[in-house]
Amino acid sequence: MIKPERLKKGDKVAIVSLSRGMLGEDWAIHKLDIAKERLENDFGLEVQVMDNALKGIDYLYWHPQKRAEDLMNAFKDPSIKAIINAIGGDDSIRLLPYIDFDVIKNNPKIFMGFSDTTSNHLMMYKAGLVSYYGGSLMNNWSEYIKINDYTKNALVHAFFEPVERFEIKSSPVCSYSQDVVLWSEENVNTPRKFYRDEKGYQVLQGEGKVQGRLLGGCLDVFIELLGTAIWPGIDEWKDKILFVETSEVDMPDYQLCWLLRNLGAQGLFDVLKGIIVGKPAIEEKFEVYNQVYKQVIAEEFHRPDLPIITNVNFGHAEPIGIIPYGLQCELDVEQRTITILEPMTR
Template identity: 30%
Template sequence: MTEFVLPPALEPGDDVAIVAPGTSLATVYPDVYELGLDCLESVFGLNPVEFPTATKSPEWLDDHPEARAKDVMDAFADPDIAGVIAVIGGADQVRILPHLDADVLRENPTRFYGTSDNTNLQMALWNEEIVSFYGGCLFTEFAMQGSMHEYTVEYLERTMFEDSFGELHPSERFTDEDLDWGDSDTLDEQREMEPNPGWEWRGGSTVDADETVTGRTWGGCLAIVDQQLSVNRYLPLAEELDRAVLLLETSEELPSEFDVRWTLMGMGERGLLSRFSAVLVGRAKARAVEDQRPPEERTAYRERQRDAITDLVAEYNPDAPVVFDLDFGHTAPVAPIPVGGKATVDPTEERITFEY
C-alpha cells in the first residue's frame, strides 16, 4: 500500500485559512458566515484567516477559477497556516484544477477540510499522496444553527489535533432538515433530529467475504466522481485503486436511483468498481428546501439508493462488503472521513476504523 503524507496536526491558537475553492455564500448569508468563524474560535480555539476568495460573491468566483486556485496554493504555501477550510461546496470546482501547481501542494502538505464539490480538490491531493478530510465546511459544519453537533466536534477535534482517527461509531441521532440561512432567527434554532438506526451491512457474497479488509480511501460526492469520470484528466491510474476503499455519498440534488446506477455502471464498465476492497456509503440526504418529503418517502428513497448500489457492486465486485448510512456527506452530524487514509472494514464485528 502506497504511503501517504498526513499533514501536521493543528494546535489551538493556530491560523487556519478560509478559502472558496468552489463558491462562497459569505456575501449572501453574512450572519451564517460569521457564525462559522465564531465557532472556529470559540469551540476549537483556532484563528480563522480569510483569504480573498472567502468573501467574494458567487458571481465573481464563477468568473475567476484561477483566483480560487491561487488562494488554495497560497494557503498551502503559507508557513503560518496550519489548516485550510472550504467555505462551502459549489458546482464547478473542477475548473480550478488546471490552475493548481501540484508541486506547491506536494511540498506544503496541509490539512484540508471540505465536502461535496471539494471532492475535486481532495482528488487532486490524493494524486499527490496527501491525506485530506471529507467534512468540515465552514457553512455546513461550523455554522450549524443552534450549536455545533457534539458528534461533529468530537471527530473534527480528532482530525484537527491528533495523528490518529481510530474507530468510527454511528451517531445517536441525525437530520437532513434544512433551516433557512436567509432568516437570522434560525441561527438559534436546532434542526429536527430523528433516531439513527445505525449502519447497514451488505455485499460480500463469497465464502471469504467476512474477512477484514484494509485499503486507502478514495472518492467522495457521487456527482463529482461521475464528473471526474467524464473529464478523465485527473483520475489516478486504475491500478493505483487496487484494494482501495471507495467512499460515496449523494448531495442535496437528490439523485434518483437511476442516476446512482448510471455512475456505478460507468465505473464498473471502466474496470474501476471491481478494484475496490470495500465500499463505504454516507447516509443519503432525502429532502431539500424545495423538495420536502414525508418520513416514509425519505425512508423509501434511501432504500432505493441502497438497492441500486448493492446491485451494481454485486455485479462488478461481489466480494466487496458495502456499508450504508455512515455519518458523512450532506446530512448531519458528520465525521470528517480521511480521504487517502487507511480504512479497516470488519464485516464480522461490524467495525470501521481509520488510520493514516
C-alpha cells in the first residue's frame, strides 16, 4: 500500500462532492465557508473547490461522471496534496465506471471522508493507496463553534504530525443522531450536546493481542459493493482487522444479521484477525447490535474466539477519529486498546 505524504503549511487541499451534492445548496454553503476559514487560518492550507462540487443535489445526482471527473482531476493536479469529500449520501458507487485506478496509484495523496465514501475508499484500496475513514467537510471540518477536540487531535496526528504509534483512545464524551444541530446559518453558534460516555470500549468476545491491517467501512454501503470490481476477494481479507459501523438510518436488527451472514458466507470470519465496531449513531441500538454480532459470528459461524471490540469512535456518532485503510493495527483485548503501529502518513 502507498502511504501519502503528510500535510504542511501552504499545501493545497481539494474539496469534492462525490456523494449527495448538498454542499452547493444555498442553505448549506455556509458550511464551506466555516471549513475553508479553519483550513486556511488554523492549519495554514490553501483550499481549492473542484469545478463541480457546488453544482447542487440535482445536477450531481444526474451526472456521476462529473463527480468522478473532479476526483480524477484532483489526483492529476500535482499542486493538490489532499482531497476532502464534502458529505456522504447513498450512490457514490455510481462513480466506478469513470475511475482510472492508475491515476490514483501514480499520484498518491491524502483522501478522507466516511459513510457512503466507503465506495471511494475501496476504489483507493484497489489502486493500492492508503486512505482515511473520517473527517468529511460538512460533518467535521465545519462543525459549529469548533472542531471537536477529539477529532482535531486525530486529524493532527494523522496528517500534520504523524507519530510512530497512535493509540485510538475512547472519547470520554459522546453524541448521537438525535443530538444533531440542524444545519442552518441561524444555528452557527449553537453547540451540539455531548454526554459523558460511561461505556468506553466494550469487548464483545476474544482475548489476547492480535495484529492486522485495517479494512472495512460502513455496513450500509457494503450492500452496493458486493460483487463489484472494488469488493475485496477472500484472499484480500486474510489476516485483516475488519472495521465496520452503521449509519444514522435505523437499520433493523434482522438486516444487520443478513449483512453479517453474507460476510460469514464469504468466509471472512474464518480469515480475519479481529473486528472493531463503531459506536452506533442511535444509542438504543448499542445492546441490540452487540447481540446480533455475537449471535452471527460466535454462534452461527462458530468463531467465539475472534476478538471483537465495540463502541469505537468512528463513523456516525460523535466525536470521531481517523481509521487508516491498509495500515498495521493492534487490538489488545485485555487492555481494551486499539493502536496504529506505524505513522499514518509519511
